[in-house]
Amino acid sequence: MSTLPPIATANNDASIVVCDRTRTAELLDFNKLVDSIAQAAAELDAGTILSPERMVVPLGDGGVLLSMPATAPDIGIHKLVNVQPSNVQRQLPTIHGTVTVCDSITGKIICLLDGPELTGRRTAAVTLLAIRTLLKRAPNAILLIGTGAQARYHVQAINALYPQCKVWVRGQDDQASSDFCTSGRQLHEHLEPSVSELPIDVDVVITVTTSTEPVYNEPARPGRLIIGVGAFKPEMAELGKVTLDGSDLFADDPAGARHEAGDFLRAEIDWARVGSLAAALRGEIDTTRPAVFKSVGTAAWDLAAARVALQSLPLAE
Template identity: 25%
Template sequence: MDTLLIKKADIAKVLGMQSCIDAVEEAFRLYGQKKVQMPIMGYMSFDNYNGDMRSMSAYIPDFPIAGTKASTVHPDNPNRQMPTLMATIILIDPSNGFPLAIIDGTYITSMRTGAAGGVAVKYLANEKIDTIGFIGAGAQARSLLDAMFVVRPKIKNVKVYDIREPRAQEFEKYCREKYNVEVQLEGRIADAVTGCQIVNTSTASRQPLFDKTVVSPGTHFNAIGADAEGKQELSPSILRDAVLVIDDWLEASHTGEINVPVHMGELKREDINADLGEIVTGQKKGRQSEDDITVFDSAGLAFQDIVTAWKVYNLILKNEEIKSQLHKINFAE
């Protein structure tokens, strides 16, 4: 039996954002119904290299599929012309343990991260969205942008701020060419927040990026960047007053947007309104009024990776042309 080796170009040929959002939404639904096994993420810090590594596993019996992802985050990598985040996924047949595929996890991580932001917007943001903002214009920002246009296709304006201006310019080009909308490059973070109905933050920041006073009523935040202890993008005062939705308490309180305020005693478990699975399954309510501020804290969960990789694997099995050209490896040889 062969294990498939699936690279980014193959994934890009079969996986669109709409189908990724559908898969990730279904996985959040199953998680909300307690039908997913997911041990807490393993984490190691490469202190000398300003980097880290995580190992993340999940088992979704309904499909049935299991798998694990090894991923690294090195915020200095853009200076080396390398991605900040790199990852590899092994997809496992839970019935016999066979490794079905080894899949590029870098692209899947971006897709599933954008998709989770899309699911959060679908359930938590206001319906009428004209203007969206981005703080941080890297890899995750692009997939978040794609997801925003799937769930709120009538967006007219995009504002962006990045501490590295060339990155904001590349994002602007991508956005204009793909969606033909107005893009404003902002010189100050606050200007990329005020007046937006959705704001996506995806930086490696370790301190709040802006103050509550610049937030317009009704804004939905996707807080994506914090995925390790000590990382933080939003001010605790925004989190405390918002309808606060996390992806998972154990992961979010260790590594997500809430990790710093929870450890500082500035935020308590009672301040969390729901997790996204509870919102998707209708067990809990999100936004109550047009003026509510809503926040989705995405620490990033293993089942998002596994469900996305499973989707890709199945799409590739159905595509004879791509399947026949794939590299395969027989580990038993």
């Protein structure tokens, strides 16, 4: 179990540390995030981290406020995220939010972290943990489907853990793929736009879109891991039935997937087939089988990220 760093308890009158987006990013090293999420997955499975289903409340015209708490013996967190799709027309970010971190023993607020930055980085770290756990080797080539903000976080995470890995990128069209690679090479030099044919050397496919129709539905193939990240509503679907029916299925949060994993819901998968991330980490997998990992998220991963930030804060002061 993580222990609370000195900054949280050394001075009861200490001010709350407020971290903007830049500082939040500085505190959340991807390698540390992957390890922290692995620990949190075991604790969530054991019941020492409590992470209830998120609350969704209408906000304004077409927006929602998302409330996501999680608690552990050392810290508690509460992530509040506001999603306003109409902000695209206002030329404003669609997502705003913050993560409040407190000491579990005293309830004292320790710090505030930027919600979108923490979410983006810990989501990419979950993907990298899935690769480490289910592929069990460093990938040689990854196909990244999607060119939005989450795609950029994934490129950063891949560069942190697998700097020599080639990343093929497929966007809505050739121009989107090319533009993303041109701008993204400052984050990871081995980026190339993908043509319509699936590169034969790809051993991991990561989908980070908001598509309502499958963007990947290839026959399952041993040695190729498929990771679905973007579809987070029942009406969304990135992965098709052909792929899912031929693969062993895992989810970071199987309970949440029953409500949010549109890919699985549309394919009418047998939920008894879906293993948890914690089970995979315990080694209860056959790596010779094709595998699909569905990432839906849970506040437990935000708590894991908060632990990393707290461990880094004393060094940053």
